[in-house]
Amino acid sequence: MSNITEFINDEAAIGKWKNIGWTDGTNECSLKYLNGKSDEFEDLYFLPNGEAYWIFEGWTKGILLIHYGGDEPVLTYRYDIHRLDGKDYLFLRLDDKTEVFVKTDSSHYEKEKLGNHDNIDMPFVNDDKVIGTWTSVGFGSKYFAENFSPDQKCDGLYLKSIKFSADGELIQKYMDEVWHDRWTNGFVLNLHRTTAAAYKIRRINGSDYLFMEWKMGNYIYGGFKPDYYVFERVK
Secondary structure, eight states, rough: TTTTTOOOOOOOOEEEEEEEEEEEESOOOOSSSSSSOOOHHHHHHGGGGGOOOHHHHHEEETTEOOOOOOOOOEEEEEHHHHHEEEEEEEEEEEESEEEEEEEEOOOOOOOOSOOOOOOOOOOOOOOOTEEEEEEEEEEHHHHHHHHHOOOGOOOOEEEEEEETTTEEEEHHHHHHHEEEEEEEEEEETTTTTTTEEEEEEETTEEEEEEEEEEOSSSTTTTOOOOOEEEEEEEO
């Protein structure tokens, strides 16, 4: 296990935890001064034997490892559990604040069955308007997508382009890899993540833009609603 030389079990931690807010500092053990949720975490799972998933690189008693990807370092954070008013609360001690979670169950979850997954067993239905190659020009929240304008275009995004073929095949090109998936009318079927990401096409100032749900770790494991990628058709 990365950055942990010896796993020590903590049965009290195993299961699912729901984020309820955060407190200032890194030693608070009370709910009295709880702030609203920070949107950094939603659901948190402690899997048996310290198994890793998503950005959570593993755990041992009193310690949770977090890795935000790429060349970022693996971060080591303390946690402690307290029983308050008949419920178990986990206090995750970050660098300058404490995220607070309430336990929802003590199930021994399996990584393969963890998180939100969609039905991707959809028959192929053609959509002539989407066939072709699209390059990414924006990424953000649902509000960003609904209010997108061409002057907000940017480059250097993680997902570089997406190609829809007439037979239902799909190619997604990322910075460091290429994914071969499927599509059907209105949905990108992500075989790697078992998600069905809805897409729509809008014409803005004479150009076609494709808006696609981004259903990756935040959606699958974090419990968040999807963000959106914006693409422009390749001329």
